[in-house]
Amino acid sequence: MGAEQIRRWESGALAHAVSDPFGQGPLPWLRGSENYFDDTGQVVPWYADPALARSTDGGTRTADDVHRQIKGFISTGAAAPGEAVDFHITVDPPQQFSVDIYRIGHYGGDGAAQITTSPRLSGIVQPPPLTADRTVSCHHWWQSWRLQIPSYWSIGAYVAVLTTVDGYRSHIPFTVRDDQSADLLLVLPDITWQAYNLYPEDGRTGASLYHAWDEQGCLLGEEDAAVTVSFDRPYAGAGLPLHVGHAYDFIRWAERYGYDIAYADTRDLHAGRVDPARYRGLVFPGHDEYWSVPMRRTVERARDGGTSLVFLSANTMYWQVSLSPSPSGVPDRLLTCRKRRGPGKPALWREIDRPEQQLLGIQYAGRVLDPHPLVVRNAEHWLWEATGAGEGDELDGLVAGEADRYFPRTPLPEHESRILLAHSPYPDSEGVKRHQETSVYRAPSGAIVFSSGTFAWSPALDRPGHVDPRIQRATANLLDRICKRD
Known part of the structure; x- marks a missing residue:
């Protein structure tokens, strides 16, 4: 299968479909019911008003990792109100784009609410990802936009929806956290999300802790996968992690019933911020x-x-993992798990007498x-x-x-x-x-x-x-x- 033919659900995500029976195509948080198709036959994301799900040419389209119509990542983990989130975004062909910010929750039956929209931004084609020993990184991409999180924003799980003028769309999830006490702390599994991330799913350079590609564009298994993966890159396909919907399912339900919830990522646990x-x-x-x-x-x-x-x-x-800084020294941007390869102790907790x-x-x-x-x-x-x-x-x-x-x-x-x-x-x-x-x-x-x-x-x-x-x-x-x- 040539690189131009690779599509997300034919590659890495298909290999993991067995472990996420609820994945509804590349956006596992889309409703699959016929009730959520609009009158043109387009599937409407449940977080968006139907009018927002259509562009002037009849509907938005999901960006992919082959053409990279629009893809992006943020250079921080969870951020607190008053802090900034820096977005690094590539747009091909270069054109203007916007970023709509949604918060996941229960909003009168809607699964999310739009919080803000960026100004119209100028998109550029960023350099190709850097690769070294199967590790793919985009840490050299220029900053595209800085979001200063207002002090009045609610903590929670957020999704940035990136949309080009010609109607291509991608996503970046992020978390807004604080240190206030609460009944419950919800911990979003961003480390596991990154372990499964095969970006770029292009049949050539992408790699996760599970897969990589051979020279013919065929998907290789765990023994040939990456040992280290980087948080400095987009998520594959539509930009949402595999299994992300499981966390969003809980959030919608818990906020509907008024539980007092704080938010953090697993990297916050790791770094001692919890x-x-x-x-x-x-x-x-x-x-x-x-x-x-x-x-x-x-x-x-x-x-x-x-x-x-x-x-x-x-x-x-x-699996037991370690985290290390990016090449520029930003903490916890590289995730390493040797699994069963190479010298050193095993990576399964149960194999190191810590079941x-x-x-x-x-x-x-x-x-x-x-x-x-x-x-x-x-x-x-x-x-x-x-x-x-x-x-x-x-x-x-x-x-x-x-x-x-x-x-x-x-x-x-x-x-x-x-x-x-x-x-x-x-x-x-x-x-x-x-x-x-x-x-x-x-x-x-x-x-x-x-x-x-x-x-x-x-x-x-x-x-x-x-x-x-x-x-x-x-x-x-x-x-x-x-x-x-x-």
């Missing part, structure tokens, strides 16, 4: 597979200090090729209270993507009480029967630690076509108890 004592609970809403030593240390300290932990996905904290189960209560068991029911266990437990779920009930499609379970030969964390709340059979890729489990335990500090053990939990909160009222109520039971509202 004080767990400020929160009753830390919530990890999406696929969060890559953890550094400081991240784990901070979260264990949180639990041991009485701060509860909520893990709403599966395959959490599987995930010692924090989560369960740990990664394998992929789930097709969605299967989550089978309720211990239905008398408070998590299932008022959900209508009975012992042995099957919650359709709730075991999907990847699954965790309890490993009897692996040590458990110290606990005052512990219980498994689901035991769900599914076949693996070879047809062998496996099972998924959902876990909750109470640490000696009083902290509650919940692990859903499936990718499908967050989408069941607020994704059209996947909502399950029983999961919504169970999650409310959990968060209300953590926030001491019960």
